[in-house]
Amino acid sequence: MADTTASTAGDAFAGVLGQDRIVADLRAAVVAPVHAYLLLGPAGAGARAAAVAFTAALLCPDGGCGHCRDCRLALAGEHPDGLTYVPQGAFLQRADADEIIRLALRSPNEGNRKVLVLADMHRIQNAGPMLLKTIEEPPESTVFVVLADTLPPELVTIASRCVRLNVPPLPAATIERILVDEGAAPDLAAVAAGAAVGSLERARLLVADPGVLRRRDAWAHVPRRLDGSGAAVAVIVEELRSMVEAAAEPLASRQAAEASALEERVAAYGERGSGRRRLEEGHRRELRRHRADELRFGLATLAGRYRDALVAGSGDAVAIVAGLRAIDRAAEGLVRNPNEALLLQAVLLRLPPLPA
Numbered sequence: 266m267a268d269t270t271a272s273t274a275g276d277a278f279a280g281v282l283g284q285d286r287i288v289a290d291l292r293a294a295v296v297a298p299v300h301a302y303l304l305l306g307p308a309g310a311g312a313r314a315a316a317v318a319f320t321a322a323l324l325c326p327d328g329g330c331g332h333c334r335d336c337r338l339a340l341a342g343e344h345p346d347g348l349t350y351v352p353q354g355a356f357l358q359r360a361d362a363d364e365i366i367r368l369a370l371r372s373p374n375e376g377n378r379k380v381l382v383l384a385d386m387h388r389i390q391n392a393g394p395m396l397l398k399t400i401e402e403p404p405e406s407t408v409f410v411v412l413a414d415t416l417p418p419e420l421v422t423i424a425s426r427c428v429r430l431n432v433p434p435l436p437a438a439t440i441e442r443i444l445v446d447e448g449a450a451p452d453l454a455a456v457a458a459g460a461a462v463g464s465l466e467r468a469r470l471l472v473a474d475p476g477v478l479r480r481r482d483a484w485a486h487v488p489r490r491l492d493g494s495g496a497a498v499a500v501i502v503e504e505l506r507s508m509v510e511a512a513a514e515p516l517a518s519r520q521a522a523e524a525s526a527l528e529e530r531v532a533a534y535g536e537r538g539s540g541r542r543r544l545e546e547g548h549r550r551e552l553r554r555h556r557a558d559e560l561r562f563g564l565a566t567l568a569g570r571y572r573d574a575l576v577a578g579s580g581d582a583v584a585i586v587a588g589l590r591a592i593d594r595a596a597e598g599l600v601r602n603p604n605e606a607l608l609l610q611a612v613l614l615r616l617p618p619l620p621a
């Protein structure tokens with residue numbers, strides 16, 4: 266892809282794919298940065314990568330050459346003046362706010378600037394007022410980069426003190442092109458891109474996941490298995506749920522390894538300071554997100570099947586449109602942590618059967 270803005274700023278931004286607009290804005294900001302930026306956009310669309318690149322560019326004497334010591338350390342997440350804070354609990358606590366303030370007030374270790382990336386700040390909840398003062402008026406040497414998937418009411422005031430950049434979900438076509446560039450087989454890249462709902466990170470996981478095609482097919486075959494009976498729906502829902510469960514297997518085994526490493530540390534050094542709660546909460550959050558992503562993927566596959574039927578003129582158009590609306594509502598409802606079985610039953614009961 267042609268890049269016309271790279272002439273002065275170098276290539277610290279080379280890893281930010283498919284978000285040219287954001288990259289151009291951040292490159293421009295490097296020249297005279299303000300005290301705080303908000304990168305607002307869904308997980309996996311590139312906000313994190315953009316924050317890392319921006320950190321490197323702010324710390325690099327050449328505005329982000331991509332190869333000097335500052336750039337290399339910052340891009341690897343190891344620059345002493347390029348810090349990322351990730352809250353571990355479900356929501357930020359006072360301890361999180363205290364730690365962020367401490368980091369913000371600390372002088373830079375090496376140069377005259379420090380960049381503090383605050384990840385997942387949509388989970389700020391009650392910590393907003395504690396952080397407001399520091400984020401709106403940090404020491405002159407500190408630049409904040411606030412990341413958030415969404416903008417909850419608790420984050421609005423802080424957001425108003427930041428230069429806000431919206432990081433949109435990546436179009437499926439862009440994700441597909443990136444995956445193919447990275448060496449994925451074109452048919453797998455197309456499926457993964459379609460299933461990734463705007464997230465390059467999730468698309469990369471799916472491309473490496475041999476079960477993704479099978480899962481796509483299972484969802485796509487649902488309409489022909491419906492017969493208007495609750496019994497058929499119950500059977501299908503059970504199958505879909507165990508499939509979602511099985512899809513989390515690689516993630517679950519990685520988590521089990523982390524948990525047993527923790528048990529070894531506890532056996533050697535004791536429970537105190539072991540970080541058990543943070544680890545367990547992190548794992549639960551990760552699994553919840555994985556399940557929600559899988560269900561979103563399934564619902565998107567189902568919706569695609571009904572839209573194809575509409576275009577082809579097969580099936581009852583009125584019932585299909587009503588069914589598509591039910592699928593949309595279910596997908597939106599996923600953010601509220603619903604009972605999965607009930608959610609799937611409710612939506613499948615509203616879907617008309619389709620011929621094979």
Ligand SMILES: [Zn+2]
Nearest residue numbers: 325330333336
């Ligand atoms: Zn550099």
